[in-house]
Amino acid sequence: MSPRALKALEPAATDPAFIRNFCIIAHIDHGKSTLADRMLSITGVVDDRSMRAQYLDRMDIERERGITIKSQAVRMPWQLGADTFALNMIDTPGHVDFTYEVSRSLAACEGAILLVDAAQGIEAQTLANLYLALENDLTIIPVLNKIDLPAAEPEKYAKELASLIGGHPDDVLKVSGKTGVGVSELLDRVTQLIPPPVGDPTAAARAMIFDSVYDSYRGVVTYVRMIDGKLNAREKIQMMSTRAVHDILEIGVSSPEPVATKGLGVGEVGYLITGVKDVRQSKVGDTITTAAKPATQALAGYTEPKPMVFSGLYPIDGSDYPLLREALDKLKLSDAALVYEPETSVALGFGFRCGFLGLLHLEIVTERLDREFGLDLITTAPSVIYEVTTDDKKTITVTNPSEFPGGKIASVAEPMVKSAILAPKDYVGVIMELCQGRRGTLLGMDYLGEDRVEIRYRMPLGEIVFDFFDQLKSRTAGYASLDYEPDGEATADLVKVDILLQGEQVDAFSAIVHRDKAYAYGVLMTGRLRELIPRQQFEVPIQAAIGARIIARESIRAMRKDVLAKCYGGDITRKRKLLEKQKEGKKRMKMVGRVEVPQEAFIAALSGDVEKKDKK
């Protein structure tokens, strides 16, 4: 085992030959954070006492879900033989919504640890990220984690990995982030196998932004990889996409707490702070150069984040609308991909139409709004971007079913994706059935090792955002994993289905669906609402309609009785508190015409999470 390095190399003055930049590619739950923590303690940058479990995952949500949203970079010293090295571990988000961020993190590295759970094997997203890594010419170090688990099958999955990336099963390292077994050997191998960064130290400075994080105390912290040249403290820098010039207030490295340095030299990884307050001014993928001696050519690969999934966010309590606006304005500072604009719904009042990279991004944003800002929200069914062409040849872009034109429609185009699903071979049948039912076209199927299959489909994104992942998981006992990427547009026979409560349209439940599925959607939603909406003081008909044509109907019987409680020996206070509680409960109701709909009913109907309402 290699000892901890006695003296770390000085940032800004490190010979690139002794730098190793790498990341860890892994699926959620495959133990990336635990392994990263173990590396921090083995290399001594975090002492064991102050070791916080899963140090790199800062946000609460990440910690709870065990996923990493924001990547960071940590510099760790490592001794191999007579030489001391600086290892930069760049943390990458692991989810399909953040493919672009992943690609930028990968572009900051020369190598990647491919980390796979020894009890589960590789998953679709990991495979997707592996492709990205290979496209970026990264050196791959295959590693099986969690070998301490009783269910681990390291031999089987070592074969699978070897067959995927070439090489021998024996080359696959077997470690346990939890117990620390094999982690020092892994660090040795990173040092031996991953090539040092190559750049021109004398050229005009070019640094690639691979992450940009908003910190309420320090403003935006920008994480960069120096490709060419050098950046110095107190220098003026320029963003190449916008030509905006900023002063460097602080430059440094994370180990893992930020440590200010004189600068960053070629091949190094670190952070800089310029005092900007909005991550949009420091965009992932952009190139930073110096104002004094600007580079002429930006680094390749920069793109603007593009929202793929849209949803309306509405406060349960209408008076929270200004708070929601403030909260979104704040979140935007740390989330360059979040876009939103005001929107009004008949059923839900004032809210915002928000664009997200994908469903997870949507979930993260709504959870942060709840947790960090205490906002109770209703989220409408996610929608994608439709291009509707009317008979008079006008094209309308629809991100919200309510914008779907009512007149004659010539065609509707919807976004398509190429999806890859990985699962044990026993589930091929159910997966194909699901994808076919979601208007998928089979592109191909490959065996991965002996018993696992990759199935590729071209599908409408709109089918994926509506409950697809949950269905996939439940039909495959959780074994299947999914990855997808945009794949153009296609026209389809799409219609808007409206849901009416007592004759009033509930715009939040309108959906754009394929004509063949309109009836099924109508039956599904009216049935859900019948279960979810409590009985009112009158009968409530629920209908689904395409235009004026009713395609499905249900009804909720009138409520006949509420609590006829005894007055407990004159305990009027108790009675009044009960009334106050009921009134408080009513505040959380949305009125659709005369019908009181609890927020839970909206959420549950929109998410498909239908439990029978309390019949009491």
Added chain:
Amino acid sequence: MPSALPIADPAPLDGLLPDSVRQGAETRAFGVYLHVPFCRVRCGYCDFNTYTADELRGAKRSDYAGQAIAEIALARRVLERAQLAPRPASTVFFGGGTPTMLPVTDLADMLGAVRDAWGLVPGAEVTTEANPDSVDAGYLRSLREAGFTRVSFGMQSAVPRVLATLERTHDPARIPLVVAWAREAGLEVSLDLIYGTPGESIDDWRASLDQAIAQEPDHVSAYALIVEEGTKLARQIARGEVAAPGDDLQADMYELADAVLGEAGFGWYEVSNWARDGAADHRSRHNLAYWQGHDWWGVGPGAHSHVGGVRWWNVKHPAAYAARILAGESPAFGRETLDDETRRVERVLLATRIREGLPIEALTTQGRTSVAGLIADELVDARAALHGTIELTLRGRLLADAVVRRLLAE
């Protein structure tokens, strides 16, 4: 397990009341509630403040009347200190628990203390609750001699199976006996019924109503069984051992009760209470006083009081109560002083539930806009509304909470 007390301000140890309680006192009757927190066994559905012998933690039933009498003396001092003009009690009500678990002499002494403190108005209503199996003819005669005018029997049901589910121990055959004894003693009789017990059919309920009416009582209370948190019944339902009472069935049962009682000559005067029609007024004036916002002093552990916009409640456990009384302190635990808005809300909440109803002028402008919709939904009687009063229809009585919410809508 007894239910929890409300949360509010702590009550002062001297129990003194603010001067504000004097305001309008001449328009309010004064009553006394005496809580007797003892039962031989606890019934599975009950969350009242009552205790079996095992649960008393050293408090003694035999000491109780003396403690209650000490609180009556304290009450008298407090009301005097607040310079309230002395008002004789219009109503006295002994509730529980099981008041008749105490020797009749204890009840007589407690009533005597009320009489000594404030006097009784001529024709005062003096009631005690009683378990059919805890009284006999002699006991009832002694009650009448002590000045009681009325007894309310916890009949609950005439069906043995339903009584068993409720864990009531009395034999239904005893009801005619105790009612006859009470009549002979010269007491008015009320019967308490419960409907919607798990396993009770509509026919069971009809049988209970018929049995109750056959006793020719003066008054009937019928309460829907509410499954209260923390009771044995709630746990049985949670474990799936018995089915929770269904709302539709309970609604059917209420409608049946109103029809059957109406046919037998009983009229509703409060959502869950019916009185025999006729020349004499058989409504429970004590019960009405709660809904009408009158003043009453609640004596005993966990008892609630209201005097001139101040509500308070005593410590719950008999041992804690005894300790306060022994130390010469007020047994009050928490209190709240109602502001004008809360009083207005309470008035709507309470008056809507009685047949006399709520004068529409007591509503805010916003509340008045709800009335037309309530008439349209057949929850409020149109004729009464046109005459300026909110009076619930049969359907409205079943949905009284919803009506109140709509009348209080902001």
